Structure formats: C-alpha cells, structure tokens
Amino acid sequence: MRKTEVKALKNKLSLDYDSxxxxVGSCFSENIAERMRNCGFNVVNNPLGVLFNPISVAHVLTNPSEIxxxxxxxxxxxxxxxWHANSKVYxxxxxxxxxxxxxxLLEDFNQNLASADVLFITFGSSFVYKYKATQTRVANCHKVVQSEFEKELLTVDEMLVVWRRVLAVLKEQNPRLRIVFTVSPVRHIKDGLIENNRSKARLFELVTALEHEDCTYFPAYELVMDECRDYAYFEADGVHPNAFAVQRVWEYFFETYFSKDTQKTMxxxxxxxxxxxxxxLHPExxxxxxxxxxxxxxxxxxxxNHPNIKHQ
Known part of the structure; x- marks a missing residue:
C-alpha cells in the first residue's frame, strides 16, 4: 500500500544554536521544546503549563493582567x-x-519573548469553558464540578479579532520575531469525534487567516493523522501520539528548520x-x-567551540 507523505515545506526559516x-500552547509545544532542550538549544516553553484554546494562549502572550x-x-x-494556568502550576x-x-513566571516569560527569534504556537481546541460565577473563560477547570461551567465553541471571527491584536502587540514588542502556528493532532474525544473535527476545522481556518510573511504553518497535525495513520503510532488510549509518532514529527521538524551544519553539530x-x-560494566x-x-x-x-549550546 502506498504511504501518504507530507511534502517538505518551502521554508525560509532557519534555526541554529544562536536561535x-x-x-506555547498544546502538547506539540511540550514535546518539541523538550527535544530541542535535550539537544542543547535555547528554549523557553509554556510558563503556565499546557494550554489548549486560543483565548488562553493569547492571555499568556499579551494579557498578563487578566491572569x-x-x-x-x-x-x-x-x-x-x-483559572488561566494548567493544574500543574499551583x-x-x-x-x-x-x-x-x-x-x-509571566515576567520572566515576557522578557524571553521580547528577545526571542521564533515563537511556536500550538492550538488544541476551539472549545472553551466559561466559569459562571465570574463569566470568565478559563484555561483549565481544575476538576471543579461541571455544572459550574458553560461550554462554548469559539467562532473563527471571534478568534481572529483576538489574534490579530495579539500579533500586532507581539510585532511591536519584538519586530524581528518570526511566528509558526501548528494545530495539535491530539483529538479531544470527550467532546465527541464530530465535535472535535468541527473544533479543529475552526483552528485551521484561524491559522490560515493569520498566515502572512512572518507567520507560517508547521504540519504536525498532518504528519500524525496522515503519515502515521495507524494505531501503532498511538498510545493505548488511541488518542495521544506515542514516541514513534513524536519522533517522526521531530525528524520533519529538524529537517525543515535546521541546516546541515546545525544537524551535524547536534x-x-x-x-x-x-x-x-x-x-x-567496569567503571573502575x-x-x-x-x-x-x-x-x-x-x-x-x-x-x-560552541558556546551557545545550552548544556544540561
């Protein structure tokens, strides 16, 4: 059977140990950031833990007063x-x-963002939960009883308004910042498979509308859902990509963004x-x-000879 492959990106972005x-965002941000950190690159990720919806990601980037x-x-x-952080931040x-x-955490993150070369943003879901008591859209419900929340599916237009403002602020603070969007391949099956697909579709519409010269797209979703479309590439829950799938995404990532010299140094x-x-066996x-x-x-x-490698 012929395998479906994601074609190489026509990419103008190049990363090295000076970058x-x-x-920020969903699981892709955690997985790839950890791989890069292990390889000695200068990486900062998710100050408030994994976040899924675009509104919560926007707060971390440009609206700390809300948090x-x-x-x-x-x-x-x-x-x-x-309410705007993952439960692991407590x-x-x-x-x-x-x-x-x-x-x-937010002050340190904003300082790093102001001097960053590239910002990778991963969206996971268009669904948000509004805490009824304060009418606040939250990043995490922290296992508070479900009746305290109202579930919403964000519209593309609403997300666009927020994110056009976010991008304007980011570029004003750091004019040389390059931005790469991606959509998480993790399916939110608790929402329902049909609902999950509708949610992801809105994220793709959002990212497509935001793409321009300094904002590009990385196909993590396509790599997992098309190239790795076999349960051998997923954890036992059938939802989360396993180490084999993450490795394929990582290989495509460094082949796309790292020069041959950088790959050799790595x-x-x-x-x-x-x-x-x-x-x-015999250390003595x-x-x-x-x-x-x-x-x-x-x-x-x-x-x-390579002083910019962040050795841990």
Missing part, C-alpha cells in the same frame, strides 16, 4: 490555583506566595551526551577511566 525559541486578577485565583483544599504556601510566583553533542549517560577499570578522561577533554573543547 532563541519560545513554545493576575484576584478573581483569577482559586483555592481547592489547601492548594491555590489559577501553590501550597498561601495565596500571596502563589501570586508572586505566577507574576515572576549529532556530535548528542553523541557526547549518550557516551556520558552510558553505564559501564583503568581502561574505562582513561577513555572517560579523553572524552571529557574532547567534550570541553567541543563546548568551548
């Missing part, structure tokens, strides 16, 4: 949370301490990391100690 990349409003914070048991030392923590760096991560042997010392010297020289 500063910011990732920091007193009504945006809530308490469950002895834990403090924020405070256990009182409200004031958590407010300071969220403020610092492979050299990973070779050193793999060597030092390997557990020797003279032979192994000698090999390690030689590799440490080579690695030191390598890092001195």
């Amino acid at each position: 500063k990349c910011v990732f 920091l409003k007193e009504s945006s914070f809530l308490q469950k048991d002895n834990i403090h949370l924020n 405070g256990a030392n009182g409200l004031e301490s958590f407010q300071e923590e969220v403020t610092k 492979q050299q760096y990973l070779s050193f990391k793999h060597f030092f991560a390997h557990k020797a 042997s003279d032979e192994h100690i000698s090999i390690v010392q030689k590799q440490e010297g080579k690695f030191k020289d390598f890092l001195e």
Whole structure:
C-alpha cells in the first residue's frame, strides 16, 4: 500500500544554536521544546503549563493582567490555583506566595519573548469553558464540578479579532520575531469525534487567516493523522501520539528548520551526551577511566567551540 507523505515545506526559516525559541500552547509545544532542550538549544516553553484554546494562549502572550486578577485565583483544599494556568502550576504556601510566583513566571516569560527569534504556537481546541460565577473563560477547570461551567465553541471571527491584536502587540514588542502556528493532532474525544473535527476545522481556518510573511504553518497535525495513520503510532488510549509518532514529527521538524551544519553539530553533542549517560560494566577499570578522561577533554573543547549550546 502506498504511504501518504507530507511534502517538505518551502521554508525560509532557519534555526541554529544562536536561535532563541519560545513554545506555547498544546502538547506539540511540550514535546518539541523538550527535544530541542535535550539537544542543547535555547528554549523557553509554556510558563503556565499546557494550554489548549486560543483565548488562553493569547492571555499568556499579551494579557498578563487578566491572569493576575484576584478573581483569577482559586483555592481547592489547601492548594491555590489559577483559572488561566494548567493544574500543574499551583501553590501550597498561601495565596500571596502563589501570586508572586505566577507574576515572576509571566515576567520572566515576557522578557524571553521580547528577545526571542521564533515563537511556536500550538492550538488544541476551539472549545472553551466559561466559569459562571465570574463569566470568565478559563484555561483549565481544575476538576471543579461541571455544572459550574458553560461550554462554548469559539467562532473563527471571534478568534481572529483576538489574534490579530495579539500579533500586532507581539510585532511591536519584538519586530524581528518570526511566528509558526501548528494545530495539535491530539483529538479531544470527550467532546465527541464530530465535535472535535468541527473544533479543529475552526483552528485551521484561524491559522490560515493569520498566515502572512512572518507567520507560517508547521504540519504536525498532518504528519500524525496522515503519515502515521495507524494505531501503532498511538498510545493505548488511541488518542495521544506515542514516541514513534513524536519522533517522526521531530525528524520533519529538524529537517525543515535546521541546516546541515546545525544537524551535524547536534549529532556530535548528542553523541557526547549518550557516551556520558552510558553505564559501564567496569567503571573502575583503568581502561574505562582513561577513555572517560579523553572524552571529557574532547567534550570541553567541543563546548568551548560552541558556546551557545545550552548544556544540561
């Protein structure tokens, strides 16, 4: 059977170890940012955790005052949370301490955004939940009872108004910023398969309307749903792409954006990391100690010749 392949992008964007990349949004942002960080690139991602809908992503990028409003914070048991953040971002030392923590996260993120070269934005769903008590659209319901929320499907026109304003603000703050949009291939089946498709369709319409010279599209959705259209590429839930699918997206990503020289440097760096991560059978042997010392010297020289690699 013939395999469906996503054609190579006609791409003008090139990344190297001098590039500063910011990732926000859904799971693609987490997966690719982690791969890049492991390869020593300068990466910042999701200060408030994974976010799915375009309105919540917009708040993180250009509307921190909405996030920091007193009504945006809530308490469950002895834990403090924020309606505009993922549940993994929480405070256990009182409200004031958590407010300071969220403020610092946003300040650091905005500083990084102002000096970034590329911003990768991943949208996951057009569905949002409005907290009835404050009429606030939230990023996460934090397992508060469902009756407290009203579910909405955002219109393309509404999202366009918000995102044209977001892009204008971003370009004013950082004129050289390049922006890449992508749509998450993770299906939100709890919404229903038909509803999920309608939701994704609106995201594609939004991204298409926003594309111009400095805003492009990366086909993560197509890579997973077309090239990897087999359950062998998904986790047991049949929804989330597994390591094989993520690897295919990553390969397409670095083939698209990294020059041959950057790819070569990356492979050299990973070779050193793999060597030092390997557990020797006889680490105390003279032979192994000698090999390690030689590799440490080579690695030191390598890092001195590539000072922009963020070694962890």
